[in-house]
Amino acid sequence: MRKNGVLEETSWEEALDLIASKFKEATPQTFGLLASGKNTNEDAYVLQKFTRAVMGTNNVEYCGRLCHSPSAAGLGPTVGSGVMEISEIDIERADCIFLAGVNLKETFPLMTMRVLRAKEKGARVIVMDPRNTASARYLGDIHLQLKPGTDAAVLNAMMSIILNEGLENKEFIASRTAGIEELRQYLSSLDLKELEEISGVPLETIRDAAMAYATAETGCVLYDQGLNQHTTGADNVKLLASLALLAGHYGRPGTGVNPTRGQINGEGTGDMGCLNVFYPGFKRTSEDVAKSFEEAWGVKNLPVKPGFPYTVMMQKVKFLYVVGTNPMMAAPDVNSVRQSLEDLDFLVVQDIFPTETAQLADVVLPAATWVEREGTHAWVDRRVQKIDQVIDPPGEAKPDWWVVCQLAERMGYKDKFDFSSSRDIFEEIRRCVPTYAGITYDRLSQAIGGIHWPCPTEDHPGTPTMFVQKFNTPDGLGHLQVVDYKPPAELPDEEYPYVLTTGRSIFHYHTGTMTRRTPKLNDEVNQGFVQINPADAARTGVRSGDTVILETRRGRIEAQARVSADAPPGLLFVPFHFAESCANVLTNPALDPACKMPEYKVCAVRMEVKQ
C-alpha cells in the first residue's frame, strides 16, 4: 500500500479493506477494470462478474482489445465469429499457408513447427510483412513486402486477380456466400497498377501469391498484429476473410482465416466476457442479456450499455483495477497513459511482478502464477485445457479469483462469490457460457490436448473445425465484403520523415515483465533497439551500436541502432519490450472506429544520432 508516497508492505486484510472502502466510493461511470490474457478462465470470469454485479458497470476490458478486437469486428460481419476456426494441429494439413502480418517464427514458434511440417509435405508459404523477417526469409516462398498499412491494397489486388483468372471457387461462392456481385463490380473498378503503386509490391509477386492461394487444395490464413494494429484493422480482416471465401478455403480442417492470439488465455478471457460489449459467451450487452444474467447470478440492475474501451477507460474513470496487464508499456502514447493513471483517484494493480504500471499504484497485490494455481485456459484454437497446481505460490501471493472473491465479500456480495475452488467457478461458467456447457474438469483431465469449444453437451466431442455446414452469421452465409483502401492516420512528412513500426523479438515477451527478469533471455537482448535500413543509416551517418533519438509528435526515446536489411528503406522498427526505450511513447493512439484498435503499426518519426 502506498503510504506517504511510498509503497510499503502490508497485510492482505488491510489492503483488501482499503480497496473495498475505496471501491464503495466509485460509481458505475467512474470504475473500470483491466483484465489479462494470462488469467485463467476462472479468474477472468469472476473479474467481469465483479465489475458487472458488484460495481454495476460494463467497464471491463482486457488486452484482447489491443490485439484482436479487429478480429471480432472483421470476422463477425463476414463469417460470424472472430476466432481461430481450426485446430492448430491441422495447420499441418494445409498446402498453402498465408502468414498475413505475423512474424510466426519469432512470435509463435510452436505454430511454426506445424508450418514446417506442412512445408515438408510440399506446402507453399506466403508472407505479408513490410520487413524481411526471419519468417519471410526462412518460412516464406513468396514475400509480399508491402508498405506499412497498405494491406487492403494487396488483398484487393489478390481478389481481383483471382476473379480475373476465373480461379474463384464458384460452387462454394454459390452455395455458401453472399455479395459476390457487389464485390466483383467493386474489384473490376480498381486499377491493379494503382494498387501496385500504393502497396509497393510488384504485381507479379501479388499474382504469384493470389495464384498459390487460390489453386491450393487447403489454404490456411494465419494473421496477427501486422494486419490488426491499424486504424483499418477491422477492414483488413474483412478482406482476408473475403479472400478465403472467394477461394472456398473455409469449413475444412486446415483452412480458414485464423487470428493467432498470443497469450495463453487470449481467447478465454474474451470468452469469459472481459470486454466492454460482451457478457460471458460473447453475448452482446442488451436489456435481454443483462436480464438473463440477473437471473443467472441472482442480482439486480446489471449494466445494459457498453462500457468504455481499453484506452478510453483509462482516461475516463477514477478508480481503476488492473489485473495482469501493463498499460504503461502496452498502450499507445505512454506519456498520456501516465498522465491518466496519475490523475486517477485510486489505482490497484494485481500482478506477478512489480510492473511499470504498479509503480503508479496505490495498492499492489501479489498474484499467483500459472504453476501455482489450478484452472483452465482456452488456447488460441478454442481448445480448453486444464492446468494443475504444481507448487505453492511464493510468499503471500494468491490466485486472482481468490482476491476478487475477498473483495466481493467485503462489498456485501459474499453469497454471489461463494467459490471455494476454481472448479466451483468453472461449474458456474458452464451454466452461463453455452459453448463451455459440455466441458468438465473430469473430462479435461482425460482429454488428450483438451476440448475445443463449442462443446454444448457432456457427450459432445468438441469442435476442432468450425463452419463445416454453415457460418455463424444470421443467414448462415459468408458475407463477401467490399472495402476501400484507406491510408494510415499519420504518414511521414518533412518533419517526421520515417515510418515507425513496432513488434517483437523472440527473446522477449510483450512488455518484458517476465522475460526482462529472466537473465538468460535478457543476456540475449538486453536493451531496446531500432532496426534501420543500411541505406538510411548511410545517409544519416548512423552506425550499428550508436544511440539514436527517435521522436514523434507524442514523445521521444533513445534506442540502440541496429543497421539491418530486415528493415526496408524508410522504415524504422522498434520492439516494444523495453521500458528504457519504450516504443509506445512514440506510437499513435488514433483508433480504428470499428473496434477501437490503436494504430501501433504506423506513425511518422524522425531520427538523429545522439551526440
Place this chain on the structure above:
Amino acid sequence: MKGDMCLAWSSDEAIREQAECGGAVTSLLKFALESKRVDAVLAVKARDGNRYDGVPVLITDPQEVVGAAGALHSASPNIARCLKEYLGGASDLRVAVTCRPCDAKAIIELAKREQITLENLLLVGLNCTGTLPPVAAQKMFEEEFGVNPADVVGEDIEDGKLAIRLKDGTEKERDLAELEEKGYGRRDNCRRCDTSIPTMADLACGKWGAVDRKATFIEVCSEKGSDLVDGAGEAGCIHVEQASDEAVETRRKEYEAATELARTWQERDFAPFKAMSLEERFDYWFGQFSQCIKCFGCRDACPICFCKDCWLEPDRGFVLGGEIPPEAMWPMVRAVHVMDSCVNCGQCQDACSMNLPLSRFIFMLSKEIGDVFKYEPGMDVSVLPPCKIVTDAELSVEGVEVVF
C-alpha cells in the same frame, strides 16, 4: 558370476501379478533396498496412473518399489540427466537405476566426465526395442487400433508387431513397419538403435529367451550384478535357474533380428546423406539449422552436454546473442562437443521446438567417428572419448569451471 545367463522370477505372488515377466526386476530392486546395497531406487512410474506420462521416481521405501513395476513404452525420461542434475551425480547416494540401453550408455559417458559416480550405482538394465512418443502414441491407438488410449494397459514390440493389451484383457496388434510408414510407431532414434540389450549395465534383463514362461531372462554383466542376483536368490526373493541353451539361442536370434532391423533403418536414414556431395550435405544441414530459434532445448536435454558455463551463451562472446537463426557456430559447437559420444537417446530431437532431425545428424556423425576411432560410446567407462571435448586452452578461459 559375470557372464551368467539365467531365468528368474519373483517369489512374491503379489509382485508377479503386478509386474511383467515374473517380477524379477521389481524383486531385485526391492531386495537391493532391503539388503542396504543401495539407499534408493531410481525408476520410472506412470504419474497418477497415466501411462503416457512416465516420470522418474526416487524410491527409498522397499514397499513402494512395486508401484513402479511394469514397462512404460510411451515414456522416455532423461534418466542420466536426472541423476546428474537432481541427485548430485550419485556422489553421496547409492542408487539402483532401472535403465534402457541408451540411459545406461549416457550414465557411463557422464561417469567418464566425472559427472556421475558410477561406483555408487547399480545399473539394472532393461532390454528395449524402442519407445513411442507419448502424444503420437495416443493418437495412433485411437486411429490405428481403434481403442481409447486410456484403456491400454500394456504394449509390446516383438517380431515386427506392435501389440497392445487392454483393460478388459483383449489384445490387438498391428504391423510395426506399416505403422512407421505412416509416421507412427517408435521414436526416430529408437528405430535406428542397434543396442537392444544393455550389456554395459550390471544386469541386462528382458523377456527374450523366457519364451512363454512368466520369467525374466537375466544376463549378468558385472560382479556387482552377480552379487545382487545371488543375494536375492539366497534370500529367497527370487527364484533363479540357469538359462537353457535353447533359451540363450532364442534370445540371441531375437537380438539379431532387432539389430538387423535397426541397421536397415540406419541405412535408410543415412544413405541419402552419404550419397550427397559434401556441399549438398552442408546445404541440407544448414538449411535445417536455419530454422533454429535458439531455444537451447537440445543442449538442455542432451545427457552428454555438461559444462556449467556453456560456449553457446551470449555472455561467452562466441555466438552473437539476440539473433535467430543463430550463426553457424551454434550448431557446429553443439555437434563437435557431443558427436564422439552420442548415445542415440533422441532427447535432443524430442526437445527441438522446430522439429529438426537432430538425433539423425549427431548419431550419424557419431557412427562415422566411431568407425574411424573404433570407439563405441557408453560401453566401457575406462575407454575415454576419442575427440577431447575440452582443450587446454578452453580449460584456462577465465571463469570457466570444467571438471574433467
